[in-house]
Amino acid sequence: MTTNPASPAIPVATDLQDERLIRTEGFKGAVKVGINRVRGGDLGVLPIIVGLLVIWTIFQLLNPFFLSSANLVNLLLESAAVGVIALGIVCVLLVGEIDLSVGSVSGLSAAIVGVTFVKQDWPVGLAILAAIAVGAAIGLLYSFVYTKFGVPSFVITLAGLLGFLGLQLFVLGVEGTINLPFDSFLVWFGQQAFVPVWLSYVLAVLGVAGFFLSQLSLSRQRVKAGLSGRPMRLVVVQTIVLAVILLFAVWYLNQARGVGWMFVFFAALVLVMHYAFTRTKWGRSVYAVGGNREAARRAGISVNRIYVSIFMLCSTFAAVGGILAAGRLAASAQSSGTGDVNLNAIAAAVIGGTSLFGGRGSAFSALLGILVIQSISSGLTLLNLESSFRYMITGLVLLLAVILDAVSRKSRTSHGRA
Amino acid sequence: MLSMRGVSKHFGAVAALTDIDLDVHAGEVVALVGDNGAGKSTLVKILAGVHPQDAGTVNFDGKDVTIHSPVDSIQLGIATVFQDLALCDNLTVVDNLFLGRELGPWRLNEVEMEVQSWKLLRQLSAKIPSVRIAVASLSGGQRQTVAIARSLLGSPKLIILDEPTAALGVAQTAEVLNLVERLRENGLAVIMISHNMQDVKAVSDRVAVLRLGKNNGTFRMKDVSTDDLIAAITGATDNVVTQRAAQAGAAQAGAGETGAAGAGAAAGSDALADEGAQDSRPADWPGEPNEGPGGQGPGGRGPGGGGLPPGQAGSAGQSGPGAAPEEGTVP
Numbered sequence: 001m002t003t004n005p006a007s008p009a010i011p012v013a014t015d016l017q018d019e020r021l022i023r024t025e026g027f028k029g030a031v032k033v034g035i036n037r038v039r040g041g042d043l044g045v046l047p048i049i050v051g052l053l054v055i056w057t058i059f060q061l062l063n064p065f066f067l068s069s070a071n072l073v074n075l076l077l078e079s080a081a082v083g084v085i086a087l088g089i090v091c092v093l094l095v096g097e098i099d100l101s102v103g104s105v106s107g108l109s110a111a112i113v114g115v116t117f118v119k120q121d122w123p124v125g126l127a128i129l130a131a132i133a134v135g136a137a138i139g140l141l142y143s144f145v146y147t148k149f150g151v152p153s154f155v156i157t158l159a160g161l162l163g164f165l166g167l168q169l170f171v172l173g174v175e176g177t178i179n180l181p182f183d184s185f186l187v188w189f190g191q192q193a194f195v196p197v198w199l200s201y202v203l204a205v206l207g208v209a210g211f212f213l214s215q216l217s218l219s220r221q222r223v224k225a226g227l228s229g230r231p232m233r234l235v236v237v238q239t240i241v242l243a244v245i246l247l248f249a250v251w252y253l254n255q256a257r258g259v260g261w262m263f264v265f266f267a268a269l270v271l272v273m274h275y276a277f278t279r280t281k282w283g284r285s286v287y288a289v290g291g292n293r294e295a296a297r298r299a300g301i302s303v304n305r306i307y308v309s310i311f312m313l314c315s316t317f318a319a320v321g322g323i324l325a326a327g328r329l330a331a332s333a334q335s336s337g338t339g340d341v342n343l344n345a346i347a348a349a350v351i352g353g354t355s356l357f358g359g360r361g362s363a364f365s366a367l368l369g370i371l372v373i374q375s376i377s378s379g380l381t382l383l384n385l386e387s388s389f390r391y392m393i394t395g396l397v398l399l400l401a402v403i404l405d406a407v408s409r410k411s412r413t414s415h416g417r418a
Numbered sequence: 419m420l421s422m423r424g425v426s427k428h429f430g431a432v433a434a435l436t437d438i439d440l441d442v443h444a445g446e447v448v449a450l451v452g453d454n455g456a457g458k459s460t461l462v463k464i465l466a467g468v469h470p471q472d473a474g475t476v477n478f479d480g481k482d483v484t485i486h487s488p489v490d491s492i493q494l495g496i497a498t499v500f501q502d503l504a505l506c507d508n509l510t511v512v513d514n515l516f517l518g519r520e521l522g523p524w525r526l527n528e529v530e531m532e533v534q535s536w537k538l539l540r541q542l543s544a545k546i547p548s549v550r551i552a553v554a555s556l557s558g559g560q561r562q563t564v565a566i567a568r569s570l571l572g573s574p575k576l577i578i579l580d581e582p583t584a585a586l587g588v589a590q591t592a593e594v595l596n597l598v599e600r601l602r603e604n605g606l607a608v609i610m611i612s613h614n615m616q617d618v619k620a621v622s623d624r625v626a627v628l629r630l631g632k633n634n635g636t637f638r639m640k641d642v643s644t645d646d647l648i649a650a651i652t653g654a655t656d657n658v659v660t661q662r663a664a665q666a667g668a669a670q671a672g673a674g675e676t677g678a679a680g681a682g683a684a685a686g687s688d689a690l691a692d693e694g695a696q697d698s699r700p701a702d703w704p705g706e707p708n709e710g711p712g713g714q715g716p717g718g719r720g721p722g723g724g725g726l727p728p729g730q731a732g733s734a735g736q737s738g739p740g741a742a743p744e745e746g747t748v749p
Contacts, residue, residue, distance in 0.1 A: 222532075280523060281520040295506050297487075
């Protein structure tokens with residue numbers, strides 16, 4: 001079944017039989033494909049990696065403390081809360097919508113946790129659940145308005161931005177700030193919880209092994225089914241690169257306080273969402289709705305249900321992010337979730353490579369994007385620059401990211417990659 | 419299998435479809451022809467659940483059905499290839515083929531989907547270099563092949579092809595026509611919309627003509643010449659068409675001709691006859707229920723003057739109710 005009629009001696013995989021297909025076999029071929037892809041405007045994570053390297057180099061030259069273990073440990077902890085919010089933004093961007101109210105929703109959820117946990121003496125778990133439930137309910141409300149009345153999502157969520165900021169202030173009451181007790185789980189999780197050294201290495205090794213084995217089994221399945229497998233050398237090289245990066249990062253962070261549980265939690269959420277986006281029917285439907293809504297509808301996808309799930313996920317992630325931020329700050333205040341939280345989350349998703357035009361992006365863009373944003377923020381803080389500069393520079397980076405998105409989209413069109 | 423009665427649809431002040439009747443039986447290819455704006459695509463969209471009809475009934479597989487959404491349509495067993503193809507540009511060929519019916523909802527079985535995709539595309543002799551590239555990078559003809567391949571997944575009972583060969587090359591067009599014939603042999607019902615009279619003549623058993631949103635005659639393929647069809651489509655010789663329809667309608671009631679203007683009464687009786695025929699036979703009877711149970715037809719003149727064109731892909735002789743089942747009627 002897999003033999004090419006032209007050369008019956010050598011079996012050719014089913015997916016490589018077209019004679020016009022330029023053969024790209026083995027490791028070299030894979031590298032070539034990668035280069036062509038970048039030239040065609042399918043940049044992937046390349047601009048972010050380059051951007052991160054540039055940013056780190058500049059700040060390291062300006063302040064040698066920047067790349068120290070202690071600062072990087074902090075940087076990762078700081079990035080978790082907004083990173084989780086950015087993960088929600090990735091969800092809505094994938095269907096071509098936007099949520100401008102994630103900052104307010106995160107502030108509201110912080111306020112709910114503060115009031116129920118501290119003032120009402122609820123158990124911490126219940127307080128957290130309540131805040132998450134409110135977040136999910138807000139998403140449900142948005143999706144109801146969106147699917148029922150067809151109001152553009154940016155208007156709905158702009159209303160939400162104001163409305164839920166008001167609700168946050170109302171919930172907090174006259175005092176305005178509620179301090180969370182330092183011995184509570186939430187504050188411990190946000191400030192003190194670090195992965196034991198041995199466990200951090202075990203997790204890193206498990207991650208690498210998981211990657212390698214899944215690639216290997218996928219390749220075996222494909223070969224068994226008569227398709228082309230992945231070149232073994234490529235898989236090995238990728239695994240080694242991943243192992244070096246992960247193990248070095250863990251080792252370097254362990255020189256200081258280590259890897260925070262909060263960051264591990266964020267990374268785990270990213271992995272779960274990555275699986276959901278790429279390996280489930282739901283994820284496929286999300287991309288389809290983002291790419292061509294009418295086609296998705298005609299293919300029998302319940303488009304409204306996808307919107308409901310996406311808006312609910314986004315608001316829920318915003319609520320979770322707000323809780324993490326409250327734990328990190330050990331307080332829920334009137335200023336929680338205001339200021340640049342909103343825009344940082346959106347900027348992170350876009351900088352990470354999720355398109356504003358829908359249907360393109362990945363869960364990892366939240367992780368990579370927030371690293372860029374947080375690096376800038378941390379570097380500027382170390383330089384003792386005022387927040388005025390921080391806003392301006394972050395704005396500039398966001399503009400660059402959006403330009404890159406638009407330009408690579410054009411290039412993709414002209415190279416037939418859409 | 420499918421019978422539509424009095425179906426109407428208007429968009430604002432424009433009556434896109436008025437009082438349309440259409441019958442399609444299992445194992446039959448019905449071509450739907452008409453000028454631009456005649457309402458062909460609207461009719462298709464009603465069946466596909468894209469727009470609901472404003473009036474009229476749709477009977478599918480012996481049951482009156484209402485098709486509110488594409489999901490309803492798919493669940494009934496109607497697969498549609500739209501004129502605008504309805505593909506997601508950002509997804510790969512495999513993703514598009516299996517969109518909405520992925521294997522393994524919680525853990526997509528990519529390998530199996532890819533293998534099946536290749537099998538399907540080879541069957542259509544599609545020239546697609548890789549199924550792992552985004553549909554955006556395919557040419558128009560390749561996209562059309564993907565859209566047709568998608569309709570074959572699952573197990574539809576009725577396949578609607580809206581301009582299936584419009585963007586295809588010579589070999590691919592031939593494959594699509596072969597495919598349509600294979601579908602008929604497998605007892606599926608096919609509605610094919612086309613502007614290409616050659617394609618219509620090559621594969622269809624009957625031709626339904628729409629003109630300005632109204633029925634303008636239904637013809638047995640082998641009774642009708644291309645000129646007559648074109649006349650019916652354009653309305654250039656309206657009188658001739660109606661005369662002919664009335665004439666033929668009297669001669670063989672079963673041919674299901676529904677003259678536009680004059681033959682209203684005949685159309686009504688046809689409808690009844692058709693329904694009676696359907697009820698009295700198994701729904702998937704591959705033969706031609708249209709021959710009608712009544713004794714009106716058989717004695718009259720034979721169909722058309724020319725008899726059977728040799729090698730005609732359409733149905734073989736039918737000159738009376740007792741006619742043998744046609745060729746290619748593998749149940």
